[in-house]
Amino acid sequence: MCGKTTSLMFLNHQLPASQRGRFISLETPTERTLYFDFLPVITEARGYKFRYLLFTTPGQDYYEASRKLVLKGADGIVYVVDSQKERTAENLSSLSLLEKNLAEMGQRPDLLPTVIQYNKRDLSSAVPLDEAEKKYNPKHLLSFPAVAKTGQGVYETFLTIAKMALTKLTTPDGESRMGDMFKTTVITGEDGIKMRTQLARLNEDSGAKGSLLVDESSSLLATHGEIPSKDFETLGALLACNFTAAQELAFHMSGQGFTGIIQKGARWNMTASRVDKRRFLVVLCDSSVDRRRLDNAVNYARGTLAAALMQIDRMSPSRLAQFGSVFTSVSRIAVASMGGV
Amino acid sequence: MAPPIQAGDTNVGFIFTQNQRIQVGRLLDGFVDGLAQSSSVLIDRAGRIAEIARKPVGVNLHAVSALAAGCFATTHELAAAMGEAEYSLLFQHENEQQVYIWPVADRALLVVIMRGLAGVQTLEDRLTGAMGTDLTRVVMDAQAPVKAVPPPRVTPPEVPVEVRHRTRALTALIMDLQTRRPEDFTQDVQSGLLRSREQLVQAMSKRDWRKAWEICEGTRQWLLMQMKMSQSADVGQVLIRLYKEVFDALHATIMTTAAQDRTRILYLSFFRFLSRKWPKFYSSDRFLSMKGVDVGGLWEAGRAVIPDSVQLSSEFIPAMDALVRELLRVIYLSKGKDGRENAMKDSNTILEKYNLELLPFGLETSVGREWTLISQN
Numbered sequence: 001m002c003g004k005t006t007s008l009m010f011l012n013h014q015l016p017a018s019q020r021g022r023f024i025s026l027e028t029p030t031e032r033t034l035y036f037d038f039l040p041v042i043t044e045a046r047g048y049k050f051r052y053l054l055f056t057t058p059g060q061d062y063y064e065a066s067r068k069l070v071l072k073g074a075d076g077i078v079y080v081v082d083s084q085k086e087r088t089a090e091n092l093s094s095l096s097l098l099e100k101n102l103a104e105m106g107q108r109p110d111l112l113p114t115v116i117q118y119n120k121r122d123l124s125s126a127v128p129l130d131e132a133e134k135k136y137n138p139k140h141l142l143s144f145p146a147v148a149k150t151g152q153g154v155y156e157t158f159l160t161i162a163k164m165a166l167t168k169l170t171t172p173d174g175e176s177r178m179g180d181m182f183k184t185t186v187i188t189g190e191d192g193i194k195m196r197t198q199l200a201r202l203n204e205d206s207g208a209k210g211s212l213l214v215d216e217s218s219s220l221l222a223t224h225g226e227i228p229s230k231d232f233e234t235l236g237a238l239l240a241c242n243f244t245a246a247q248e249l250a251f252h253m254s255g256q257g258f259t260g261i262i263q264k265g266a267r268w269n270m271t272a273s274r275v276d277k278r279r280f281l282v283v284l285c286d287s288s289v290d291r292r293r294l295d296n297a298v299n300y301a302r303g304t305l306a307a308a309l310m311q312i313d314r315m316s317p318s319r320l321a322q323f324g325s326v327f328t329s330v331s332r333i334a335v336a337s338m339g340g341v
Numbered sequence: 342m343a344p345p346i347q348a349g350d351t352n353v354g355f356i357f358t359q360n361q362r363i364q365v366g367r368l369l370d371g372f373v374d375g376l377a378q379s380s381s382v383l384i385d386r387a388g389r390i391a392e393i394a395r396k397p398v399g400v401n402l403h404a405v406s407a408l409a410a411g412c413f414a415t416t417h418e419l420a421a422a423m424g425e426a427e428y429s430l431l432f433q434h435e436n437e438q439q440v441y442i443w444p445v446a447d448r449a450l451l452v453v454i455m456r457g458l459a460g461v462q463t464l465e466d467r468l469t470g471a472m473g474t475d476l477t478r479v480v481m482d483a484q485a486p487v488k489a490v491p492p493p494r495v496t497p498p499e500v501p502v503e504v505r506h507r508t509r510a511l512t513a514l515i516m517d518l519q520t521r522r523p524e525d526f527t528q529d530v531q532s533g534l535l536r537s538r539e540q541l542v543q544a545m546s547k548r549d550w551r552k553a554w555e556i557c558e559g560t561r562q563w564l565l566m567q568m569k570m571s572q573s574a575d576v577g578q579v580l581i582r583l584y585k586e587v588f589d590a591l592h593a594t595i596m597t598t599a600a601q602d603r604t605r606i607l608y609l610s611f612f613r614f615l616s617r618k619w620p621k622f623y624s625s626d627r628f629l630s631m632k633g634v635d636v637g638g639l640w641e642a643g644r645a646v647i648p649d650s651v652q653l654s655s656e657f658i659p660a661m662d663a664l665v666r667e668l669l670r671v672i673y674l675s676k677g678k679d680g681r682e683n684a685m686k687d688s689n690t691i692l693e694k695y696n697l698e699l700l701p702f703g704l705e706t707s708v709g710r711e712w713t714l715i716s717q718n
Contacts, residue, residue: 006494013495026414028354028387035411063388065404066411121539122546129539140528145539151497152542156512163516229422238419245412250434252405253397253454259433263416265425284423 002082002091003119003148004056005037010151011054011158012039019043021233033058036070036241040233041162052162053218053237059094065252068101069244073217076113076165078157080148081136083118083126091136113164116143117157122150185215186319191312192222198304199224206297208285209268213305214239216278227284228268243272243280273298276306354385355448355483362392368476369394372453372467378438379455383480386410386448397454409452413442431461443468446477504550507557508541510651514561518568525568533563558651576699577650577657581636583695584661587688588634591668594684598675605631611667619660621646634664 005025012023021040028034037056042049055074057067071077079098081091102109118132127135129145137143142160146153187195199211203225210225212235220236229235243261250258263270264287271294272282281302285294357365365383369392373379380395382402388410390402413430420428430442441453441464453464467473500508515534519526537560544552565575595604608629616623622643628635640657647653665688673681 009495010497013497024418026411026418032387034387035414062403063407063411065408069411121542129535133535140531142531143535145535145542147542147546149494149496150546151495152545153538156538159512159516163520167520228424231422235419235422238415238422242412242415242419245408245415246430246432249405249408249412249440250432252401252408253440254434254438256434262431262433263419263428264431265420265423265428268423268425270419270423270428 001032002059002080002087003117003146004059004080005033006148007078007080007117007119007146007154007157008037008039008054008056010148010154011041014151014155015041022231024234024238032060034063035066035245038234038237038241040237041158042233050166051233052165053233054158055237061097064097064101065248066245068105069241069248071098071101071107072105072244074112075168076115076161078115078117078161079136080117080119081132083120083132083145084123085125085127088127088135095136110139113161113168114141115157115161115164116141117148117153118143118145119148121145121153122147185219185221185309185312186316187221187312188319191308194308195222195305196224198301198308202281202283202297202301205300206283206285206294207289208283208294208297210284211301212239212282212284213275214243214280214282216240216244216280221279225284239272239282246272247274271298273302275302276309279305279309281305354387354389355391355480355485357391357479357483361479361483364479365392365476366394368472368479369451371472372451372464373455376460376463377456379453379460381454382406382452383445383476384410384450384452386414386450391449400454406452409440409442409450413444413450416442417444433458443473446480448483449480451476498545498548500545501550504545504553504557507554507651511557511561514564518564522568530564530567533567534560537563575650576654577640577644579695579699580654580657580661581640583691583699584634584665585636586691587665588636588668590687590691591665591672591684592633594672594676594680595668599671601631607671611664614667615660615663618663619656622657622660629664636661 005027008023009025012020019042021042024038026033026035026037033056035058039054041052041054043052044050055070057070077098079095099109102112116137118126118129118136120126121129133143142164144153144157144160146157148154195213199213199222202208202211208225210223210227212223212227213221214236215221218237218240220232220239223232227235246261247257250256257274259273261270261272263272267286268284269287269289270282270284272280274280281298283294283298369381369383373381373395380393380397382390382394382405383392384390384406388407390406393402396402416428416430420426427444429444430440432440432442434440437457439453439455439458439461441451441455441461443451443453445451451468455464537556541553541556541560544550544556595607599607608631609626612623612626612629622639623629624642625638628638628642639661640653643653643657643660644650647656669681669684672684676684
C-alpha cells in the first residue's frame, strides 16, 4: 500500500481524455493490486505519436510470479517507497526483490532507466529525506518526494521516467546490451501491409472473424477483420498480459510452454498461439469454425509471420539509428507537451 | 450449525462453514472423477486457495493460483472489451497437460488440471450441469468477510493558478536543462533539487500557496545560478527574439504596399491606441517607427515597472499580440484575405520554431486561426 495505484489514478484523474486511454485496475476485493493497473498515456509532437503504457505491479509477496511478468519488457521503472518509518523493512525487502526479479529475467538493473518516488511525504511518521536517500538510493538515482493522493510529485516523476525511457532508445549501446525482450521493433508502413495481408489470408483460410498479432510488450503489431474493440492500446495490453500469465502458469505446471490458449465466450472464441519468442497470434472466431481447419491455417500463418518478423528484427537496429536524432529532439517536447496537470 | 471456518489459505474472499467445506470438497472430487492425472482447486478472485481436491505433486499451487487469478482478471476485462459477459479459459500444454479455468459466481474460480483433451468435454458437461450449479450455489451462500469502505484514493487540491503555472514552468525548465546540459546536473545540484522539491511538497501539503510560489521562484533562480546561466537568459530574451522576427516579417509585408509616410502614420495610430491599454510597454512612440517595432525597447520599458520577467511576460504577451492583430488588420485592408492568410502562415512558422524554447518557461505556442498564440500552461 505504498501508493503505486494511487499515483496512476492521479494521472488518470488529471490528464485530459485526449491524452490517456482507459484506466484498468485489476485488484483484489481488498484493493490490493492483483496483477496490474494500467494506464496508456498518449502524446503527439512534431508529427510523431508517443504512447506510454504505464503499469503498476502487485506489491505483496504472494503475487511475485505476476509481478515478474509485468516487469518483463519494461522500458523504465518507478520504484515507489512508502516514506513511513515503520515501512522501512518492507521497502528494503521489496527493493531487493525487484533487483532479484530483474536479474532472474536476465535484465541488468543498471541499464534500465529507474527513478525513485518517495511517497507519503505529508505524514508525520515520514523518515527525513536525507535518511531515505541513504537507505534506499545508494546508486544516486533521480528521486522525487511525493504525496500520491494529492498528486504532488507524481507528474514530475512520470515526466522524468518517460523522458529517460524515450532517451534510452537513442543510446546505441543502451539497448543492444539488453536482452531480446528489450529490443525495439521498428515497423514500416510496408511491413504493416505485409503482415495484414498474411492475417487476411489466415482469416480466409480458417473462417475466422478477425486476427491480431501482438507483441509481449503490449503492442498490437497488426490486426485484420472484425475486432469488436477499437481501443487498441487497452486490447494490446490485456492480450499481452493474459498471454504472458498463461505462459508462466504453464511453466509452473510442467516447465514447458503451451501450444495454445482457448477462451470461450457466448459469441466469440479466442485462441492464442506463439509466433516467436516475443509475439503471438490471436484469432477470433465463432464456435461453428472447424477446429482442424483453424489449426492448419494458424500453423501456416505462424510460419510466415515468424519469417516476416525475423526480417523486421534484423532491420530494426539500422532503422532505429535513423530515428535516433529525431527521438532526441522530440523527447523534450513530447514529455513537456502533456498539458492538463 | 457449525461455526464458520476459513478454509485453505488465509484472507480468502469468502468463508465456508464446515458443512459447506465438506460439500465443496465432494464437488471438486466429482469434477475430476475418472479424468486422467487430474486435480481441481477452488480459488477466490484474488488467487487465494480455498479448497483442493487431489493436490498435484511438484507444483507450486500458490504461484499457480495467483497466476490463474491474474490471468482470469485480464480475461474478464478482455471479455468486457469484446462485448462478452464472461470467458472460460482452457490452456493446452506441450505435454498434453490441460488447465481449465472456470468462473464461479463472480467470487471464485475453479482451476482444473488434467492430462489429454479427451476429458475436456466431460468436464464441460459437469461444469454446466447439476454439479456446476451446486458449486455456484455453495460459493454464493458462503459468508463474505467484513470489508471496510476505504476513503477515496485521489483528492487533488485546488492549486491556485499562479502556483500551478509556476510549478509547471519550473518542471519544464528542469527537464529542458537536463536534456541540454546533463553534465551540469552534478550530485550537488541533484541533492539541492531534491531538497527544494521536498520543501515544495511540504508547503503544498499544508496548502501554503505563498510559500510554494516562493520556493518555485527561489529554485528557478538557484538553478540558473548553478548552471552559470545569467538571468538575462530568461523568458524575456526568447520573447524579444520571437516577436522581433514576427514584427519584422509583418513590417516587410506592409512596406511592400504602403509608402513610408503612410507607414509612419499607421504606427503612430497604433501607438495611440495601444498606449491607452498597455501604457507600461507603449510608453514612447519611438518604439514604433517606420523602421519597424523595437521589441527590446518595449520589453525594457515594461521591466522598469515589473522587474520579475516571468510576471512581466504574462502582460507582455497580450500587449504584443494586440500589435500583431493591428498589423494583420492593415495587411487585410491592403492585400485582402489571401494576403492576411499568407502573413499569418509566415508568423505561425516562426512560432513553431520557438515552441521548444518557450516550454521551459511554462509557455506554449499554438498555431490557430486567431492570434492568441502563446498561452501559459
